[in-house]
Amino acid sequence: MDLVFPHTFVPWFRSVAPHIHAYRGKTFVVGITGEAIAAGKLNALVQDLAILHAMGVRLVLVHGFRPQVDEQLRAKGLTSKFAQGRRITDSVALDCAQEAAGQLRFEIEAAFSQGLPNTPMANSTVRVVSGNFLTARPVGIVDGVDFVSSGFVRKVDAVMIRRAIDIGALVLLSPFGFSPTGEAFNLTMEDVATATAVALQADKLLFLTEVPGVRESLDDPDSPIDTELALADAERLLARLPESTLPTDPGFYLRHCIDACRGGVERSHILPFASDGALLMEIFTHDGIGTMVVDEKLESLREAGADDVGGILQLIEPFERDGTLVKRDRTEIERDIANYTVIEHDGVIFGCAALYPYPEAMTGEMAALTVSPQVQGQGDGDKILKRVEQRARAAGLASIFVLTTRTMHWFIKRGFSPVDPDWLPEARKRKYNWDRRSQVLVKKLS
Structure with a gap:
């Protein structure tokens, strides 16, 4: 084994060196679904993010919490209410969302604080910064449905986020925003990640999701993943898909990737959290593992x-x-x-x-x-x-x-x-x- 390993490791490590050089100082916004955390993928993701951080990548991590909020509601004997693909956040659901966000933030910060010898986190130093970086507005009443404390992102404090990542911190955003009057609004991870990537003019927006990416054939669920879509092609594809309201719908994350590219983000990615190391494979291999939407104005x-x-x-x-x-x-x-x-x-x-x-x-x-x-x-x-x-x-x-x-x-x-x-x-x-x-x-x- 000792004789074979250098012949595989050394060429591989040299082959990823150009990517390491290219991404140093770049800004990545990573969105992770609550389902990924519930599936036990948090520690592996944190290890991969720590590697990127050590390579000089500036990171913003946005977490979701759909299943965690559902669990909190079930513990209270209640069921989740959704309309038009969005949670109706009444006062009880808002309390559950705040509890879930607090617990997840604690778990994520703890994961980044690990440093045991003989683990990928040994010698790592990743400082996590959170805060009230998001201003929100209410969804309001749509088609007769009052979404109460569900909201949209109104503004991202890009200046303060940049200051935090400039000093080497990782910024952690929960899907919560606040109004100028101090009201809290429940947001979606996808909206927060997309708005943040656009506000920062990030180099990449990466979603770790339940879906493996966008397939080459809309009619064949077993067709290969389309590894790269030009923005115009992605828009044409989205126009052929039915309205996407569920995260497992083919067009759900594609729509957010398109919005990010339209807003000036160079590349947006849809990655399967079920594949171990999906983040590293997408970034450091040519074909990647998911689907990348590319602004076609970026001439390669x-x-x-x-x-x-x-x-x-x-x-x-x-x-x-x-x-x-x-x-x-x-x-x-x-x-x-x-x-x-x-x-x-x-x-x-x-x-x-x-x-x-x-x-x-x-x-x-x-x-x-x-x-x-x-x-x-x-x-x-x-x-x-x-x-x-x-x-x-x-x-x-x-x-x-x-x-x-x-x-x-x-x-x-x-x-x-x-x-x-x-x-x-x-x-x-x-x-x-x-x-x-x-x-x-x-x-x-x-």
Whole structure:
């Protein structure tokens, strides 16, 4: 075991390093349902949040308490009352909600205070800050139903929350808000988490829920989870779904994710709390485990800049080492960085290519086309090729060519044709390595 472990652990740890660098200093709002806590998932979630906190992620945690309030009401011989998917919070239900919130806050703070040796919490120091950060307003009477002390978020005190997370604290929010007259209103975790993420302009909003995510087929409950939805696609999908009032409805969390992205949150996620480590898997693996809604205005395919040199070097180095790509040093990439196109996910570069024009021959070379092994087969190579072709057309070029020793068939399937090396522009022909014997392939641009 000792001999095998380094061969699996070290490459894995290096593979997540770009995500660690990308998320340091970012703000995540995490919403956890009361059902997850009732299912015994709190300690594992706290351990994962402590890891993120140690990596420099700024955290706001919002907890729900639906089953806990129901339990308090049952203990009093009463039943929960709901209308239009929202709890009717009379005076007794409000007392039960306050009791449930107090107990949960105590349990969460206790969980973050753990530090036993030989546990994930050893040496952790996570200070939890709670407070009256939320101003609320009543739901009022809707369709003849008086919701009494149920409310909506009116305002989030983003300034004070930022001050707390700036000093390294984790902010814990219960689904309660207060009016300027001091009245307490019972809110929903989903509304609080969404409003807080928008107010903070958080980098991520993550819901740990009863549902595994949004499935690719609305008609097949066993179809795969759709791991990424552009905002426009998510809106079209939501329009096809019936009105969602229950947390187990497909559109319930999707609606909140859409609202968050419309409000400026970069990415919103729906994760299954039943999967151990769902939070870490979603953040530190490319495909994740749930559904991510992405504001499509965040262009993942773009021209490279000076800050991308390190990411490009890290991406192409393994392919240079095995001989797939010709060796390029940092100075060369820095000099030619304007020629590069990159594709990124969550701030990490997963693909690149460079275009070197030869205007006198009306052609250009596409070089260093690379896609990370983590995402190969998912279409990123085609996206990069399409963008390079667009750049070539914009430069007035009639064709592009590549030199390759191992990927001829990939290019041929995409419209490239093999030619003799003598076809190359004179300036490129002088640099052709006859020992390497690279195949030259050309694609005409219509």
